[in-house]
Amino acid sequence: MRQSHQLSLVGLLLFSLIPSQLCEICVSQVSSGELALIILALGACRNSEENLIYDYHLIDKLENKFQAEIENMEAHNGNPLTNYYQLSLDVLALCLFNGNYSTTKVVNYFTPENKNYYFDNQFSVDTGAMAVLALTCVKRSLINGQVKTDESNLKNISIYIKSLVEKILFEKKENGLIGNTFSTGEAMQALFVSSDYYHENDWNCQQTLNTVLTEISQGAFSTPTAAAQVLPALMGKTFLDVNKDSSCVSAAGNFSISTQEPVTVTTPGSQSSISVNYSVRINETYFANVIVPKGSVFLDVMEKAQKMNDTIFGFTMEKSSWGPYITSVQGLWASNNDRTYWELLSGGKPLSQGVGSYVVHDGENLEVRWSKY
Numbered sequence: 001m002r003q004s005h006q007l008s009l010v011g012l013l014l015f016s017l018i019p020s021q022l023c024e025i026c027v028s029q030v031s032s033g034e035l036a037l038i039i040l041a042l043g044a045c046r047n048s049e050e051n052l053i054y055d056y057h058l059i060d061k062l063e064n065k066f067q068a069e070i071e072n073m074e075a076h077n078g079n080p081l082t083n084y085y086q087l088s089l090d091v092l093a094l095c096l097f098n099g100n101y102s103t104t105k106v107v108n109y110f111t112p113e114n115k116n117y118y119f120d121n122q123f124s125v126d127t128g129a130m131a132v133l134a135l136t137c138v139k140r141s142l143i144n145g146q147v148k149t150d151e152s153n154l155k156n157i158s159i160y161i162k163s164l165v166e167k168i169l170f171e172k173k174e175n176g177l178i179g180n181t182f183s184t185g186e187a188m189q190a191l192f193v194s195s196d197y198y199h200e201n202d203w204n205c206q207q208t209l210n211t212v213l214t215e216i217s218q219g220a221f222s223t224p225t226a227a228a229q230v231l232p233a234l235m236g237k238t239f240l241d242v243n244k245d246s247s248c249v250s251a252a253g254n255f256s257i258s259t260q261e262p263v264t265v266t267t268p269g270s271q272s273s274i275s276v277n278y279s280v281r282i283n284e285t286y287f288a289n290v291i292v293p294k295g296s297v298f299l300d301v302m303e304k305a306q307k308m309n310d311t312i313f314g315f316t317m318e319k320s321s322w323g324p325y326i327t328s329v330q331g332l333w334a335s336n337n338d339r340t341y342w343e344l345l346s347g348g349k350p351l352s353q354g355v356g357s358y359v360v361h362d363g364e365n366l367e368v369r370w371s372k373y
Ligand code: B12
Pocket: 031, 033, 034, 037, 082, 083, 085, 086, 119, 124, 126, 127, 179, 180, 181, 182, 183, 186, 223, 226, 229, 320, 321, 322, 323, 324, 325, 326, 327, 336, 340, 341, 342, 343, 344, 345, 350, 351, 352, 353, 354, 355, 357, 373
C-alpha cells in the first residue's frame, strides 16, 4: 500500500476514535478537584449538557480519583495528591450527584484538626469553607435517609461543621472580609448553609457584602477565577444549589455591578522604567537588581533575572486557573508529597496574588522563597 493511503487510513481510524478517546485522555489528565468542578458545572443547568456526566461516566471516574487521593495520603504521611480544597470539591460533587463515597472515610479524614486545613500553621479559610459545604451536603443526605450510616457519623459531622464554622468566623476582619479578599465569597457560602451553628450577631453579612462590592469596583476580581468564586455568594447562592431545579438563565436575575479597571496614568516626563530588588532564597539568598518597565508584573521581573543568569534565576511554571504557578526555581521542584512550594513575598510578607497579576513597584524587595506549608 502506498504511504499516502496508509496515512489516510490511520487518519480515518484516529478520527473515529477521537471523541471518546479524547475525553478519556482529558479526564485522566485532570486533577480530582478539576473533574469535580467539571461535574458541578455540567450539572448546574438542567439541559442536555448534564447527560455528559453520565455518558462519559464522570462520577465513576471521580470516585477513582478520590480513592487515589486517599491512597496517596496513606502512602505519604497524610498528604493528598492535591489538597483538601480539592478533596472537599470531590466529596461535594459525589454527594450532590449520587456517587459512592464512604461516610466513615469522610468522618476519619475531615476532622477539623487535620493538618491539611492549614498552610504553614495558618487556617485556610477557602479550604475550611469548601469542607463545610461538602460536609453539609453529606449531613443532609444522612438526614434524608439517602445514605445510611450509624448515628455517631452524623453526630461527628455536625461537630466538624460547628468547629470549622468557628475557625472561619475567627478569621473575620474588621472590615468584614473573612480570611482575605479572595476567600470571602466562599466563606460566605459556608456561612449561608450553616446558620444553625452560629449566633446571628456573630456575622454581619451586609458589612461583608458591602466590602466585597467595594473591592469588586476597585478591580480586585478581574481574574475570571476570582470572579467565578465570588459570584454565587453575591447572588445569595451556594454550591449546594447546583443540582436544584433551576434554569441558569433565570438565576442571572438583574444583577449588575460596574467595575473600573485601575488606570495607569503616564504623565509626560514620568519614569518609564523602575528598579526592583529580586531574590531567590533556598538556604542562601541570591540577589539581583532588575530594571523593568513601569506597570510590570512579578513574572516580568523573574523573566528578566532569568535572562541575566539562567543558573541562579532559571525557573519553570505551569498554567492554572489563577494564571502562571511557579513550579521550580534553580531546578528545585515544589512537591505536594513533601508539602514544599515556592512562596512569593514582598518586603518579607507573603503576597496574596500570583506572579502573573502582582504589579511591582519601584524600589520593592521581591522574593521567591523555598518554603513548607
Ligand atoms: C491549595 C492552594 C495552594 C497550595 C498549592 C499546592 C497544593 N498542595 O495543591 C499552596 C499552599 C502551595 C499554594 C501556594 C500559593 N497560593 Co494558593 N491556594 C490554594 C487553594 C486553597 C486551593 C487551590 C485549588 O486546588 N483549587 C482547585 C483546583 C481544581 O483548581 P486549580 O486552579 O487547578 O488549582 C491549582 C492552582 O490553583 C494552583 N495554585 C494554588 N495557589 C495558587 C496561587 C496562584 C496565584 C496561582 C497562579 C496558582 C495557584 O495550585 C492548585 C493545585 O495544583 C486556593 C483557594 C481558592 N479559593 O482557590 C489558594 C489560592 C489560589 N492561592 C493563593 C495564593 C496567593 C497563593 C500564593 C501566591 C501565596 C504566596 N504568597 O506564595 C502561592 C503560589 C505561588 C506560586 N508558586 O506561584 C490565592 C490566589 C489569589 C489571587 N488573586 O491570585 C488563593 C485564592 C488563596 C487566597 N484566598 O488568597 N496555594
